[in-house]
Amino acid sequence: MAKQLRAEILCVGTEILLGNITNTNARDLSVYLSELGINVFYQTVVGDNPERLTEAVALAKTRADIIITTGGLGPTCDDLTKQVLAKAFGLEMVFHEEIAEEMKRYFRETLGVTTMTENNFQQAELPAGCTIFHNEWGTAPGCAFEVDGVHVLMLPGPPRECNAMFKACAMPYLRKLSDEIIVSHSLRIVGSGESSVEAKLRDMMNELTNPTLAPYAKEGEVQLRVTAKAKTEAECETMMKPVLDRVCGILGDIVYGMDVESLEEVVFKLLKEKQLTIATAESCTGGLIAKRLTDLRGSSEVFRGGAVTYATDTKTSVLGVPAALIAEHGVVSGEVVREMAVHAREVFGADLAVATTGLAGPDGDGKNPVGTVFVALATDKDVYVSHIASGMGRARVRILGSSCALDMTRRYLTGLPVVVDYYKK
């Protein structure tokens, strides 16, 4: 039975504590460590202060098998990580001539600089007996050492260097420490809130330990992650299969994908697969559907274009929705959204078109409550209309309206009922 390794990520840098930069290194390293089956129990950030760093290291030694530091390896007087860590583990610092040579080469060949200031050579000092992580992406080398069963790995602070060095040097070092791996799958859900999904799955979440099941709320949707730990990938998959099946059985077709980037990506792939194109006609979503589709690389293969007919008369002048129809039913109505979709399909010469009209707020129209959105999907044969009452919040109304349009498209393309009532809450 493999020992369950515990890691602590210790990021060093006053700029993080001042909020000048977001600590993306902690996130990236957490992802990598989780993939390696190593549990991250703490992320700690301390400033460029030797006393507080020393205290943080002393604490980390008591609760982690692996300490990964980022930052503080550079040439300035603030860069103290190597010195503090070496001292905390009773190691001398040793000057490495070959590292100094490597740095000279980097300055000359990559930066085009021939003179280096003396402080740069501070970076060539490393704890005695360490494994050197050569830095091909910058100047400060990283390193790793082990004392009394605790492994210390030091990586540079700039995210690009930190990421590259982790993958190239730290990953192989850490793989040797564990004989278990972790595999996880992420289920994406649209059209239901986190607390409602959680209520349906709560008992299951509580009873599971390996694999585990956990929900994450994202803007306008929910994500569920199933994670297993075992000796092999196949074993992990076998353990996860019944859990995934059970979750999908409980939630049904509101699960729109597994291990996918986004709803728009799923729609994009379905359209591409079926060689169909799409157009948009947006009022309250104001370009958001088009923006989401064109966020994707290669979207020009399926997206013809769209009209943002924000002013009421442009629904007539640009799309050709009859003014009399708008006058009769009101601009926020199922009748108008239906015509918008039908006309957008023709105007843009697309196989499918989606349309939205609604009240994003804060002002209402005296007829429909704020948050009301009508969404339509026009195909070569039919037009489908959904009515959402998404509640308040301009950003939320717009996200849900755009997600509904994309999800109706997904449902149509996969043969599911296109209009479903779970949007009505």
Place this chain on the structure above:
Amino acid sequence: MAKQLRAEILCVGTEILLGNITNTNARDLSVYLSELGINVFYQTVVGDNPERLTEAVALAKTRADIIITTGGLGPTCDDLTKQVLAKAFGLEMVFHEEIAEEMKRYFRETLGVTTMTENNFQQAELPAGCTIFHNEWGTAPGCAFEVDGVHVLMLPGPPRECNAMFKACAMPYLRKLSDEIIVSHSLRIVGSGESSVEAKLRDMMNELTNPTLAPYAKEGEVQLRVTAKAKTEAECETMMKPVLDRVCGILGDIVYGMDVESLEEVVFKLLKEKQLTIATAESCTGGLIAKRLTDLRGSSEVFRGGAVTYATDTKTSVLGVPAALIAEHGVVSGEVVREMAVHAREVFGADLAVATTGLAGPDGDGKNPVGTVFVALATDKDVYVSHIASGMGRARVRILGSSCALDMTRRYLTGLPVVVDYYKK
């Protein structure tokens, strides 16, 4: 002399340790605390684990005057922050009927849901005697209490709620702990990179201590924050005035606003003031300009609508750009973008129109490098065309293209030269 307060930010959430989300709350809170003159000495992240959270709180008590937690206030069984913190400080948990009522109202009026699952009411339990932070942006309330000189403030995990609650509730609470006040102003800059802004202002930043001057990079733009600490607001303003004047003198008209939300907000206000309307014709930005304008409440007063003419032929069929012109100059050209803007102005019946055509990537057109964007502004008299070479990165190219269109509009409406060469890098 005011006591120098030390804060620790304690973020709770297994999703952070798994790397599923980036800890932007820690960064945002660090910025706010730094503005309040409170030193952040540690940021700590622990999972949804009561033992480790208890240990982290015990440690934080020994080294901080203020502990700010984020996350773990929600309705699920993983949400343990309030319980653990109350216990650590010897407080009972008390059920608040009015919080439960508030939540019911939020579910009914904002989410349009009339039945709440039982687990939601867990959120109405708070430590005895605490100051309640009502949550107008979600359901889980936050709170603050003080025991033995240590202040504990608990905020929700979702970044939008955490930020809003900090500003509305935690900020006033923390201001009372100090007899000095902090005032800051934020200058917003478009069309120049952070390192170029920083190079121009480096000496000034280094020599200033009160007020301070610090840059923050945001997607596609730079933000500079000037912060002063003194006994009164008037005193702070007097101290900041010469610094603000000097910065604006050095940077000139790339500073588009002070203490404003966004570039689109500035453009929206200018249009409204001058009672002018605008339309958009977008290719590579794919609806992003329309989306940014319609993110704003009241945008229908100035925004007529827009066309996302993504497929080349829709530039002709929807906008009326001559097909021969496109064939002659290529779809990514100054000539085509100029016609797109001119036609969009007519099609949508707007006073002004902006247009974009470019290569967001990853594919090029064999003629222009990826990252090339042509941007036009058509008015009743003239058409202005900018040429951006924004470098790689699909999201970046789209943001810079949309910002350029908005900035050209700002420059036109304020009588500045509309086309400037600083976009060419």
